[in-house]
Amino acid sequence: xxxxxxxxxxxxxxxxxxxxxxxxxxxxxxxxxxxxxxxxxxxxxxxxxxxxxxxxxxxxxxxxxxxxxxxxxxxxxxxxxxxxxxxxxxxxxxxxxxxxxxxxxxxxxxxxxxxxxxxxxxxxxxxxxxxxxxxxxxxxxxxxxxxxxxxxxxxxxxxxxxxxxxxxxxxxxxxxxxxxxxxxxxxxxxxxxxxxxxxxxxxxxxxxxxxxxxxxxxxxxxxxxxxxxxxxxxxxxxxxxxxxxxxxxxxxxxxxxxxxxxxxxxxxxxxxxxxxxxxxxxxxxxxxxxxxxxxxxxxxxxxxxxxxxxxxxxxxxxxxxxxxxxxxxxxxxxxxxxxxxxxxxxxxxxxxxxxxxxxxxxxxxxxxxxxxxxxxxxxxxxxxxxxxxxxxxxxxxxxxxxxxxxxxxxxxxxxxxxxxxxxxxxxxxxxxxxxxxxxxxxxxxxxxxxxx
Amino acid sequence: xxxxxxxxxxxxxxxxxxxxxxxxxxxxxxxxxxxxxxxxxxxxxxxxxxxxxxxxxxxxxxxxxxxxxxxxxxxxxxxxxxxxxxxxxxxxxxxxxxxxxxxxxxxxxxxxxxxxxxxxxxxxxxxxxxxxxxxxxxxxxxxxxxxxxxxxxxxxxxxxxxxxxxxxxxxxxxxxxxxxxxxxxxxxxxxxxxxxxxxxxxxxxxxxxxxxxxxxxxxxxxxxxxxxxxxxxxxxxxxxxxxxxxxxxxxxxxxxxxxxxxxxxxxxxxxxxxxxxxxxxxxxxxxxxxxxxxxxxxxxxxxxxxxxxxxxxxxxxxxxxxxxxxxxxxxxxxxxxxxxxxxxxxxxxxxxxxxxxxxxxxxxxxxxxxxxxxxxxxxxxxxxxxxxxxxxxxxxxxxxxxxxxxxxxxxxxxxxxxxxxxxxxxxxxxxxxxxxxxxxxxxxxxxxxxxx
Numbered sequence: 001x002x003x004x005x006x007x008x009x010x011x012x013x014x015x016x017x018x019x020x021x022x023x024x025x026x027x028x029x030x031x032x033x034x035x036x037x038x039x040x041x042x043x044x045x046x047x048x049x050x051x052x053x054x055x056x057x058x059x060x061x062x063x064x065x066x067x068x069x070x071x072x073x074x075x076x077x078x079x080x081x082x083x084x085x086x087x088x089x090x091x092x093x094x095x096x097x098x099x100x101x102x103x104x105x106x107x108x109x110x111x112x113x114x115x116x117x118x119x120x121x122x123x124x125x126x127x128x129x130x131x132x133x134x135x136x137x138x139x140x141x142x143x144x145x146x147x148x149x150x151x152x153x154x155x156x157x158x159x160x161x162x163x164x165x166x167x168x169x170x171x172x173x174x175x176x177x178x179x180x181x182x183x184x185x186x187x188x189x190x191x192x193x194x195x196x197x198x199x200x201x202x203x204x205x206x207x208x209x210x211x212x213x214x215x216x217x218x219x220x221x222x223x224x225x226x227x228x229x230x231x232x233x234x235x236x237x238x239x240x241x242x243x244x245x246x247x248x249x250x251x252x253x254x255x256x257x258x259x260x261x262x263x264x265x266x267x268x269x270x271x272x273x274x275x276x277x278x279x280x281x282x283x284x285x286x287x288x289x290x291x292x293x294x295x296x297x298x299x300x301x302x303x304x305x306x307x308x309x310x311x312x313x314x315x316x317x318x319x320x321x322x323x324x325x326x327x328x329x330x331x332x333x334x335x336x337x338x339x340x341x342x343x344x345x346x347x348x349x350x351x352x353x354x355x356x357x358x359x360x361x362x363x364x365x366x367x368x369x370x371x372x373x374x375x376x377x378x379x380x381x382x383x384x385x386x387x388x389x390x391x392x393x394x395x396x397x398x399x400x401x402x403x404x405x406x407x408x409x410x411x412x413x414x415x416x417x418x419x420x421x422x423x424x425x426x427x428x429x430x431x432x433x434x435x436x437x438x439x440x441x442x443x444x445x446x447x448x449x450x451x452x
Numbered sequence: 453x454x455x456x457x458x459x460x461x462x463x464x465x466x467x468x469x470x471x472x473x474x475x476x477x478x479x480x481x482x483x484x485x486x487x488x489x490x491x492x493x494x495x496x497x498x499x500x501x502x503x504x505x506x507x508x509x510x511x512x513x514x515x516x517x518x519x520x521x522x523x524x525x526x527x528x529x530x531x532x533x534x535x536x537x538x539x540x541x542x543x544x545x546x547x548x549x550x551x552x553x554x555x556x557x558x559x560x561x562x563x564x565x566x567x568x569x570x571x572x573x574x575x576x577x578x579x580x581x582x583x584x585x586x587x588x589x590x591x592x593x594x595x596x597x598x599x600x601x602x603x604x605x606x607x608x609x610x611x612x613x614x615x616x617x618x619x620x621x622x623x624x625x626x627x628x629x630x631x632x633x634x635x636x637x638x639x640x641x642x643x644x645x646x647x648x649x650x651x652x653x654x655x656x657x658x659x660x661x662x663x664x665x666x667x668x669x670x671x672x673x674x675x676x677x678x679x680x681x682x683x684x685x686x687x688x689x690x691x692x693x694x695x696x697x698x699x700x701x702x703x704x705x706x707x708x709x710x711x712x713x714x715x716x717x718x719x720x721x722x723x724x725x726x727x728x729x730x731x732x733x734x735x736x737x738x739x740x741x742x743x744x745x746x747x748x749x750x751x752x753x754x755x756x757x758x759x760x761x762x763x764x765x766x767x768x769x770x771x772x773x774x775x776x777x778x779x780x781x782x783x784x785x786x787x788x789x790x791x792x793x794x795x796x797x798x799x800x801x802x803x804x805x806x807x808x809x810x811x812x813x814x815x816x817x818x819x820x821x822x823x824x825x826x827x828x829x830x831x832x833x834x835x836x837x838x839x840x841x842x843x844x845x846x847x848x849x850x851x852x853x854x855x856x857x858x859x860x861x862x863x864x865x866x867x868x869x870x871x872x873x874x875x876x877x878x879x880x881x882x883x884x885x886x887x888x889x890x891x892x893x894x895x896x897x898x899x900x901x902x903x904x
Contacts, residue, residue, distance in 0.1 A: 005530045008460055078457045079538060079833060086531060090605065108560050110833030112872070152830040153542065172624070175875040178882055181830055378604040378633055381531060381562030420564070420872040423624040426631045 005089055007251040009082035016069060019242040021277045021349060022235070023065035024284040029356045031348065032323035037312060043320055051220060051228040053129040056122065059236040067239065069121075076120045076153060080109045081243065085251035090379040092399070099402035100257060101395055103415045104248045104275060105382065111176075113385065113417030114271045115146030115231055118240035122229050123150035133157040133226040135219040137187065137212030140166050140339030141173030142385070142417060143231030148182035159226075161187035161195075161215040164207035166339060173421050187212040194218050194316065208332060209343065210315025217318050232268025233313065233322075233347050241274025248412060249278055259290060259412035261398050265390035266294035266303065266361070267340045269347030275414040277349075280358060292359040293398075294350065295390040297369075298436075300333035302326055302346045303354050303361035311345060324351040336366045337425035337434075338386040362394055365436040369393045370429035373419070385417040386425050457541055459703040461534035468521060471694040473729045473801060474687070475517035476736040481808045483800065484775035489764060495772055503672060503680040505581040508574065511688040519691060521573075528572045528605060532561045533695065537703035542831040544851070551854035552709060553847055555867045556700045556727060557834065563628075565837065565869030566723045567598030567683055570692035574681050575602035585609040585678040587671040589639065589664030592618050592791030593625030594837070594869060595683030600634035611678075613639040613647075613667040616659035618791060625873050639664040646670050646768060660784060661795065662767025669770050684720025685765065685774075685799050693726025696866065701730055704864065711742060711864035713850050717842035718746040718755065718813070719792045721799030723868040729801075732810060744811040746802065747842040749821075750888075752785035754778055754798045755806050755813035763797060776803040788818045789877035789886075790838040814846055817888040821845045822881035825871070837869040838877050 022031065033042040045057045052060075059067060069077070088101040106114035126134055134156055138144030144160040151158035160182050167174055167186035177184050187207045188195040192215040198205050205211070220228040230237065252258060262279050264272035272294045283289050296303055302325040311326035313319030326345045327333075333342040346354075353359045366386070373389035375396070376382070384392060395413040402409050419426065428434045474483065485494040497509045504512075511519060521529070540553040558566035578586055586608055590596030596612040603610035612634050619626055619638035629636050639659045640647040644667040650657050657663070672680040682689065704710060714731050716724035724746045735741050748755055754777040763778035765771030778797045779785075785794040798806075805811045818838070825841035827848070828834070836844060847865040854861050871878065880886045 003527070004463060005527065006463055006532075008463065011456060011458055011460065075455070075457065076833075080458075110835075116833075149829075149833045153833065171879075172872070172875040175879045175882070176835060176872075179826055179829055179835060179875070179878045374631055377601075377631055381528075381568075381601045381605065383562075383628060383631060420624070420628075423627040423631070427623075427627045430627070430630055 003089070004255070005087050007085040007254045009247060009250055011078050013250055014074060014077050014081050015243050015246040016074070017066035018069060018239045019246060019278045019281060020062055020065055020067055020239055021281050022063045024281045026284060029352060031352060035310060035321040037317050037319060037321055040321060051217070053125040053131065053227065055125040055128065056236045059239055060234060070124055073121050073124050077243065080116070082247045083108060083244070085248055085255065087255065088380055091376060094375065094379050095396060095399050095403065097399040097403040098406060098408040099399040100408065100410045101399055102252070102255065102259070102410070102412045104244055104412070105415045106244060106271070107382065107385070107415060107418035110149045111142065111146035112420060113142045113146065114241060114244060114274055115143050116150060117243055117274065118231065118237045118270065119146035119150035120153070121240045123147070123154045123156055126227050127154040127156055131156065131225065131227045133159065133223070134229045135159045135161070135216040135226055136229045136231070137161045137209060137216045139163050139209050139342060141170055141177065141421065142340055144182070144184070145173060145176045145180065146231070147229055148177040148180035151182060152180045158182040159219060160184045161189060161212040163187055163209060163212050164205065165335070169424070170421055187215050189215060191215070192218045208315060210329065213314040214316035214318050232270040233345065235349055237270050238273035238277065238347055238349050241270045242277050244274035244414065245276060245278030248275060252412065257410045260409040261291045261293065261411045263293045263295060263391050263394045263411065264414035265341060265387050265416060266296050266346065266350065267343050267387065269350035271414050271416040273347060273350055276359065280353065293394055294354070294359060294361045295394040296361060296363045297336050297338055297341045297390060298363045298365050299336045300327065300342050300344070301363040302344065304363040308351060308355050313345060322348045324348045325354065337422060338366065338390065340387040341390065364390055364393050367429070367434055367436050370426065370434060372396050374429070382415065383419045384415060385419045386422050388416045391415065455541070456707070457539050459537040459706045461699060461702055463530050465702055466526060466529050466533050467695050467698040468526070469518035470521060470691045471698060471730045471733060472514055472517055472519055472691055473733050474515045476733045478736060481804060483804060487762065487773040489769050489771060489773055492773065503669070505577040505583065505679065507577040507580065508688045511691055512686060522576055525573050525576050529695065532568070534699045535560060535696070537700055537707065539707065540832055543828060546827065546831050547848065547851050547855065549851040549855040550858060550860040551851040552860065552862045553851055554704070554707065554711070554862070554864045556696055556864070557867045558696060558723070559834065559837070559867060559870035562601045563594065563598035564872060565594045565598065566693060566696060566726055567595050568602060569695055569726065570683065570689045570722065571598035571602040572605070573692045575599070575606040575608055578679050579606040579608055583608065583677065583679045585611065585675070586681045587611045587613070587668040587678055588681045588683070589613045589661060589668045591615050591661050591794060593622055593629065593873065594792055596634070596636070597625060597628045597632065598683065599681055600629040600632035603634060604632045610634040611671060612636045613641060613664040615639055615661060615664050616657065617787065621876070622873060639667050641667060643667070644670045660767060662781065665766040666768035666770050684722040685797065687801055689722050690725035690729065690799055690801050693722045694729050696726035697728060697730030700727060700864065709862045712861040713743045713745065713863045715745045715747060715843050715846045715863065716866035717793060717839050717868060718748050718798065718802065719795050719839065721802035723866050725799060725802055727866040728811065732805065745846055746806070746811060746813045747846040748813060748815050749788050749790055749793045749842060750815045750817050751788045752779065752794050752796070753815040754796065755803070756815040760803060760807050765797060774800045776800045777806065789874060790818065790842065792839040793842065816842055816845050819881070819886055819888050822878065822886060824848050826881070834867065835871045836867060837871045838874050840868045843867065
């Protein structure tokens with residue numbers, strides 16, 4: 001008899017509803033409204049209408065617990081969902097730990113990460129509203145490729161402003177987006193006024209997520225047929241990702257265990273929220289408490305070293321101002337390989353839970369993360385994305401604590417994506433060329449002085 | 453009610469036996485024994501013992517219908533098997549065809565293709581025989597990365613001789629193998645006598661699969677702790693791949709349909725055999741006949757333009773001599789991007805079935821294959837490997853024939869792997885830089901003159 005290792009749900013068990021944690025927030029744990037970047041007044045739905053379809057704007061402010069997943073979205077989910085829950089038996093053995101380690105694997109989606117969970121939903125709602133074109137930014141390219149694939153499926157044109165440094169470093173991600181039919185330009189680009197202004201001053205600018213957001217927003221504002229799309233941070237993005245956690249609840253039941261510790265990496269917060277919110281919701285509704293850990297890079301430690309305050313979502317001050325943990329919108333994280341975690345802020349909902357100690361956060365260096373990633377690959381076969389190695393590192397640390405204490409904890413972590421497009425980072429690690437960026441206390445302090 | 457799109461088997465339904473088509477060959481369809489490359493006498497098991505573990509040698513000559521899959525192999529299969537069967541509903545719609553198109557998707561394995569099905573089995577049997585180290589060759593790297601991952605799981609050192617042209621063109625594949633812990637050298641290398649001899653004459657040699665095989669075999673023969681491993685062509689490799697077809701039979705039952713047409717690409721023949729042999733076996737045991745099509749590149753058209761005869765498996769005449777369709781062991785296929793299909797010969801079992809008209813073969817140019825691959829990616833989300841696009845092209849052609857004739861055929865094809873490491877090929881296609889290599893009649897004729 002083979003021991004069960006992979007827990008697959010039947011297609012019929014794909015959640016029919018997204019879970020909205022806003023419905024379960026206890027008294028005293030209240031959301032702060034996002035503010036208009038110019039007026040600093042609370043944003044209203046009409047303020048956001050040029051950027052997003054109304055269905056998403058209503059999800060952004062909804063306090064309904066369950067929001068139905070539209071049929072055409074669920075149809076496409078069925079091509080790669082439910083994602084597997086896997087017991088990492090060989091990793092457990094390699095660590096000689098009494099802990100049981102489970103991971104939810106989101107890397108089997110078309111774009112290789114959890115990002116399609118929201119990209120498909122966003123493309124659908126835009127299509128419903130008659131939108132022909134979506135502009136977005138991307139750093140490492142996980143988000144851009146997910147939106148490019150979703151756009152292809154719904155017949156929506158996609159324009160991606162890709163941070164120039166990544167555009168040059170990761171040509172495969174760029175070609176993947178183009179293969180799906182998207183137009184991709186290196187940002188700053190000559191396609192927008194903000195891009196041209198920056199290039200006039202800094203012809204060799206490597207770009208940044210903040211600049212790319214500015215270009216995508218400017219592109220959107222100038223055209224009637226175009227909306228803007230964001231792959232993390234916003235409430236509706238967290239919402240769409242909860243299919244991960246909802247499935248994991250059913251799958252842990254199949255495995256006959258309940259997690260003691262729930263772990264995910266956090267950049268903007270969406271893969272963390274996706275796994276954790278449904279579990280935290282159970283606690284908030286009177287269930288048992290789990291240890292829930294968001295893991296971030298020491299090079300961009302918003303939850304662990306940032307300040308909980310109102311700050312801009314982008315460098316150029318064009319995006320909404322949100323109450324969140326932030327390192328300051330001027331803060332430019334060091335070029336670690338986990339490009340998806342290089343964000344100065346954090347999802348307001350994730351920030352709120354952290355502020356009220358409903359979740360924990362840890363920050364780690366990238367070298368120990370790659371070390372964990374290689375150990376994982378050699379035992380479990382899957383090559384993790386650099387972002388995901390942060391969750392693996394924390395899971396291994398908890399498992400090693402269990403080894404020392406003799407506790408047989410059940411650990412559940414989110415393996416948010418594969419690392420097939422990140423092999424130059426693995427090569428740097430394997431050849432000893434990787435650097436750890438020390439906690440940049442001075443830079444964060446300076447950036448925070450200009451925040452809010 | 454969502455229409456079913458993905459058919460997932462429970463882990464318990466992973467086959468317990470590999471299917472050996474040798475048991476069902478009808479009278480008059482007989483295997484010809486492989487010959488020793490020096491003596492041209494039929495090979496005996498002891499001849500092969502320096503290269504392979506005895507368990508694999510016995511599988512090579514077995515006529516048992518069912519060979520039990522060892523528990524530890526099945527344990528690892530459970531981390532990525534059963535693979536999904538997917539109905540390509542959006543592709544059907546894009547083609548406006550009455551045909552039903554299903555694909556079996558092998559790209560979710562650790563190495564991203566069907567290759568781990570045999571790599572894990574081969575690593576297991578070598579480990580059982582106390583082997584510490586395996587030497588192999590790889591072209592594009594699908595096979596090398598599968599064996600590297602399997603070696604890591606069983607604690608076996610893996611040395612990969614990678615064709616130099618690929619080594620330089622596909623650094624990500626090389627780094628993937630190294631991340632799994634394998635040693636990779638560009639072939640021809642300074643590590644073997646045959647490599648050094650070639651480099652002395654041709655310091656800039658781009659290498660070939662034939663040269664890399666020679667190096668791996670030489671490496672093996674020189675060391676007591678080392679065996680050799682091959683990722684296609686041999687009977688035991690075809691055997692291990694039949695888990696694909698066995699699963700697909702159960703999954704088509706779930707879908708409530710039976711295929712009329714079964715399609716896979718063919719280089720050495722293993723992904724074709726993996727899908728097709730279990731279905732052909734049903735026919736041979738008295739069931740209905742299916743149209744079974746092997747699709748090969750026009751740049752290496754062994755089944756469609758080669759000769760059925762005894763020929764060497766490698767250029768250097770160190771590998772066994774086998775009765776097969778061959779373009780001649782001197783034939784060097786043009787550098788098409790489907791590196792896994794650039795082989796002068798073909799699996800003897802696949803060749804035998806073709807020779808007796810139990811299967812068909814088609815050959816296609818690479819540009820229409822990439823065209824099919826891009827259409828597939830934009831509709832189904834999955835980026836196919838260049839090899840797999842050959843199967844997609846044939847499936848689309850059959851579906852378009854159905855559109856013309858009004859027939860609602862059921863098509864099943866094998867999507868053997870993803871193309872995450874082949875994006876430079878897609879870029880060449882998208883930018884119009886791809887070339888089609890015309891059927892090189894003269895070269896094949898010349899090569900065949902030296903064959904056998």
